[in-house]
Each structure stands twice: as structure tokens, then as C-alpha cells.
Amino acid sequence: MPPAYPPLGRFLPTLLGALGVALWATETTLITYTAAIPPIQTVALAFTFAALLSPVLWLITGDDPVEAFRLPLPVWLLMVGSLVGYHAVIYYATQKAPPGPAALLQGTTPLMIVIGSAFLPGERLRWWHVLGAGLGFIGIAMLVESGGDSGESSDGSVFYLALIGLAAALWGVYSVATRGLPHVPSSALGVFYMAGAFLCLIAHLGLEEWVTPSRNELAAIAGLGILPMGLAIYLWDFGCKYGDIQALGAFSYVEPFIGAALVAMFTTGTLAPEMIWSGCLVIGGAVIASSSLWRSEPKTLAVEVV
Numbered sequence: 552m553p554p555a556y557p558p559l560g561r562f563l564p565t566l567l568g569a570l571g572v573a574l575w576a577t578e579t580t581l582i583t584y585t586a587a588i589p590p591i592q593t594v595a596l597a598f599t600f601a602a603l604l605s606p607v608l609w610l611i612t613g614d615d616p617v618e619a620f621r622l623p624l625p626v627w628l629l630m631v632g633s634l635v636g637y638h639a640v641i642y643y644a645t646q647k648a649p650p651g652p653a654a655l656l657q658g659t660t661p662l663m664i665v666i667g668s669a670f671l672p673g674e675r676l677r678w679w680h681v682l683g684a685g686l687g688f689i690g691i692a693m694l695v696e697s698g699g700d701s702g703e704s705s706d707g708s709v710f711y712l713a714l715i716g717l718a719a720a721l722w723g724v725y726s727v728a729t730r731g732l733p734h735v736p737s738s739a740l741g742v743f744y745m746a747g748a749f750l751c752l753i754a755h756l757g758l759e760e761w762v763t764p765s766r767n768e769l770a771a772i773a774g775l776g777i778l779p780m781g782l783a784i785y786l787w788d789f790g791c792k793y794g795d796i797q798a799l800g801a802f803s804y805v806e807p808f809i810g811a812a813l814v815a816m817f818t819t820g821t822l823a824p825e826m827i828w829s830g831c832l833v834i835g836g837a838v839i840a841s842s843s844l845w846r847s848e849p850k851t852l853a854v855e856v857v
Contacts, residue, residue: 561794568790571783576809578779579654582645583818584771589759590643593772594635595751596764598744600776601784605741608785612738619739626735627746633725635747638780640718648711650818654810655830656715659691660803663723683839690832691716737788744781804834 585593609616645653666684755761764772807830 563794564790565794566790567786568794571786571788571790572803572806573809574778574783574786576654576779576806576813578641578775579645579650579657579810580813580817581771581775581779582642583650583814585642585764585768585775586646588762588764588768588772589755590646591639591751591755591759592761593642593646593775594638595748595755596769596772597638597776597780598634598748598751600773601781602741602744602748604777604781604785605738605744608738608741612736614736614738616738616742618736619742622735622739627743629725629728630735630739630743631746631750633722634743635750637718637722637725638747639751640714644711644714644718648715649708650814651811652712652829653715654814655807655833656691656712657719657807657810659687659716659719659833660723660726663720663726667724667726679839683836685836686839687833687836690829690834690836693829693832737785740785740788804838807834 582593605616608614666680811830
């Protein structure tokens with residue numbers, strides 16, 4: 552059963568979930584400041600900062616952290632494996648890919664959530680799902696094929712952008728798959744982050760050489776752990792459980808553009824017109840595929856994203 556939080560209505564949890572989406576958009580920008588740090592080391596350190604938020608969450612919710620250790624093994628394997636695998640791939644590829652298209656490709660995640668939900672029990676694949684998926688695929692293919700052609704491309708851009716698109720798509724599929732799991736409280740995320748940090752540290756020692764971060768790099772890594780990896784996921788998880796999931800699902804489609812705008816403002820990345828059109832196709836496809844959310848009696852998409 553979900554923890555007995557005070558009755559807040561739906562507005563505040565929805566607002567907090569939307570804030571989580573906005574914080575999520577900072578990820579690509581912050582990753583660009585860690586390019587000199589090995590990706591697995593970056594994930595291990597960022598997970599550590601994310602885990603350090605847990606005591607505050609336990610204090611606010613009154614949850615018992617020991618409850619996380621009573622969850623079934625399949626939950627641990629899926630949660631920790633997905634957190635480590637997704638973030639390691641995203642950090643590795645984003646450190647090397649053009650940041651503008653890398654941010655826009657995050658739109659693959661909400662697209663896959665909408666498309667994947669059509670195959671869940673009680674749902675049907677409709678024409679708008681097919682049209683939306685087709686438009687999104689065209690946009691993704693344009694971004695990947697061009698290698699982010701905006702004056703910021705480098706050798707291997709196509710490969711790294713393809714990795715980002717694949718990882719974002721699999722994260723969307725994973726988000727849908729969590730619906731079939733036993734209830735996982737938001738407070739358990741801190742324990743999963745601790746386990747993920749330990750596994751990443753072991754992998755780093757075996758695969759990479761330690762690079763001591765500079766003050767600015769450590770600040771960026773701390774920002775990753777506290778903002779998109781920590782607060783964003785905690786708030787999104789809370790919003791999905793207690794807020795308006797339709798509103799949050801719709802708002803999540805603008806996250807890639809927020810991320811791309813931050814990249815253009817705070818890094819050397821740029822937003823060429825071709826990239827904007829590709830991003831419009833990706834996010835527009837997701838909006839079309841979720842057109843049922845805009846009907847007078849939409850079905851609730853009970854997807855828990857962690």
C-alpha cells in the first residue's frame with residue numbers, strides 16, 4: 552500500500568511532478584561539463600549525491616528505509632539495473648555527442664511511454680498511436696542521420712546520438728513495464744541509488760581510471776545527482792502516484808525543448824533550424840500518439856516512472 556501522506560489534493564502533487572520534469576531538463580547541460588570525467592565514475596558520484604537526499608525524504612514522508620530491503624528480488628534487479636544501465640549509456644553518449652540534438656532526443660522517452668501503453672491490458676493500438684510513432688521515428692532518424700548537423704558535429708556523432716535515442720526509448724519501455732510491479736515507494740529510490748553507486752564504483756575500478764574532478768566538474772556532478780537524477784525523479788514519482796497523470800504526461804513532452812534551450816543558453820551547443828524541425832516531429836509525434844489524453848473522459852495512464 553502507498554504510504555499515508557497527508558491529504559494534499561491533486562494540484563500540489565501535479566505541480567511537484569511538473570517541477571520534476573523541469574529539473575530533468577538540466578541533465579544534458581550538466582553532463583556537458585563533465586566530459587573529462589569517465590562516464591561510469593560520473594554516474595557513481597552522481598548516484599551518491601542522489602542517495603544523500605534520501606534522509607530528507609524519509610524525514611518528510613516518515614517512511615522506513617528498511618522497507619526497501621523487503622521488496623522482491625526482481626524489483627531490485629529491474630530498478631537498479633535500469634538506473635545504472637540507462638544513466639551509464641546516456642552519460643557516456645552525451646559527453647561525446649552534440650548537446651543540442653542529444654537534448655531533443657530525450658523526447659523518445661515520452662513517445663515510447665505512450666506507444667508502449669497501447670499494448671498494456673485494457674488498452675488498444677489506435678491510428679493516432681501509429682501516426683504519432685511514425686512522426687516521432689522520422690524526427691529521431693533525422694537527428695541521428697545528420698549527426699546533429701549544426702556546426703557542432705564530431706566523429707562518431709551518429710553512433711552516440713543513436714545510443715541516446717535507444718537508451719531514451721528503452722527508458723520509456725521500462726517506465727511502462729514498472730506498472731506490472733508491486734508498489735515501490737518513492738523513499739526506496741535512495742536505497743536503489745546507493746546500490747547503483749556501489750555497482751558503478753566496482754565497474755569503474757575495473758574498466759576506467761580515476762580522474763579527480765575539478766571544482767567546477769564536481770559541482771556539475773553534484774548538480775546531476777541533486778537535480779535531474781535526484782529531486783526530479785523523486786518529484787516525478789510522487790506526482791505520478793498522487794497527481795494528475797494526464798497533465799504530467801502532456802507536460803513531459805516539452806522537457807526535450809527545455810533541455811535544448813538550456814544547452815543553447817549555457818553551453819557551446821546551438822539549435823539549428825533543422826534540429827528544431829526534427830525535435831518538433833519527435834515531440835509532436837508524442838502529442839499525437841497521446842491524443843486520448845485530451846478527450847473528455849480519458850483513461851488514466853497509470854505509469855510509474857522512477
